[in-house]
Amino acid sequence: MTENNTLLVDVVDGVATLTLNRIEQKNALNLPMRSALNDAIHRIRHDRAIRAVVLRGAGNEFCSGGDVRGMTTRSAEEGRNAIxxxxxxxxxxxxxxxxxxxxVDGVAYGAGFSLALAADFLIATPRARFCMPFIKIGLVPDCGALYTLPRALGLARAKDLVFTAREIGAEEAQRIGAVFEIAPAESVHARAVQIAQSLCQTSSVAFGLSKRALNLSLGSDLRTMLELESAAQGIAISTAFHAEAVQRFKDxxxxxxxxxxxxxAQDDRISKAS
Structure with a gap:
């Protein structure tokens, strides 16, 4: 299934792969691609047959960020509306x-880095490169980076990357907490799909409740999180998944x-599917 020529959407065995597809522009996010992402993500939200999502870039790059060539001078109001x-x-x-x-293979710059940080797991190739270059063109980090970057790296490291606009490689990105795992370029998509398919075997209720609570935790307090924990556990413990898991343990x-x-590399079925 194709959203438009800037975004390819493929669903296999409950995993939706969204491929940014502007190879000549290193998959820079232009308005058609942003619109296609909006449509795809909102449809996925309402399609319970889709159990996981993989984000990738076409060719040898993930995403070079916003389409700078298409940027024009705007009023403050126009700029705010665009974001x-x-x-x-x-x-x-x-x-x-x-x-x-x-x-992530190749560049993940600007909004591309932000988009990768919006994922629960970031798998990178050894040649992946990450950068927050916004300050170089007089802008602030966008696409959610002001929220995700300090949470992933800590405030001091987030300031380092934002204020210096320096590029970091996959190994440093993993060392400071942005990258979950490094995989060879030829198998990074297969590895991401494999992780997605593995996580498809979790309780969708427990996963969703846990993710929502973790996303709220750093901006909350102990009492609020304990209340959320109680409410979420009350839902999770009543599911068929939990009952089956308990029975499996007893048996x-x-x-x-x-x-x-x-x-x-150890899973021929996944490798061939890629």
């Missing part, structure tokens, strides 16, 4: 009650969900 338009789908992606995995059967997911 407000993308906040709907960015928030919907961050709040999605299903696993989101970003497979000494392996659980439906196990971690870690096997490496993609």
């Amino acid at each position: 407000d338009d993308l906040h709907g789908w960015v928030a919907a992606l961050m709040d999605l009650d299903r696993p989101v995995i970003a497979a 000494k059967q392996p659980p439906r969900f196990q971690w870690p997911a096997a490496q993609a």
